[in-house]
Amino acid sequence: MNRKGPAPLPEPLPAPITDTHTHLDIVTAGYGEDARPVPAPTDNVIRELIDGAEAVGVGTMVEVGTDVTSSRWAAELAETDGRVLAAAALHPNEAPLLDDLDSALAEIDVLAARPRVAALGETGLDYFRTDEPGRDAQRRSFRAHIEFAKRHGKALAIHDRDAHEDVLSILDQEGAPERVVMHCFSGDFAFATECARRGFYMSFAGNVTFKNAERLRGAASVAPAELLLVETDAPFMAPVPVRGHANHPALTSYTARFLAAHLDRDLEKFCLQLSENARRAFESWQD
């Protein structure tokens, strides 16, 4: 996966949109056996990616942390570049691996207070990568992030993999924050209907463009227009026609174009709607 190197920049969109979920630290540092040190948030390589995205109409992005270090990095980047908002959290696959979950959660709580941290995320449940012994820690971490989001008045960005039912039942039990974003939406028509009923945002990633993603496209069709968002989850899941390349925020534009065509919407109006939705989801706490 992602062995083809960075994809070329797409054609500019007629109106700016937001990549609501990206990991510029992982994009630039690589991962797995090829991982290098993460550049400083002020490094030119980071600015070039953001400039490239802005040039094609992806004018804003949410940089998402997965542990204390990357959450702090996200907050610092957002504080140095006005086009970036940060999300801070312990990823559901990270939480069970920590020796001291409580002190890591306490650090996320501190980060959540920083003014450019717009969301707690990505948190949630991942039953694909974490087996039963780790799931208690995952659920405890998820509950803590829900509480942080409510107390700080910030959005909650949820990672949900093979755990739809438990994600909804924990949110229902705890009481969901005012703004919940289901990142890399992976449910079907019925799950999208449940999310819509609760007013949760549904953020679609590049995989909605994949040939075999009929179920996801069915979900996108029932998602109310005012709850739709798009994201890259870069460096993962680059959309068609650059599938297999390393993903980066500029490529959100392919997903936006694809969804506009799938939903039979005028592209410019669709982009304006996406942009307004992202502002409401991630920035309205400042109003």
Ligand SMILES: [Zn+2]
């Ligand atoms: Zn995720």
Ligand SMILES: [Zn+2]
């Ligand atoms: Zn992610």
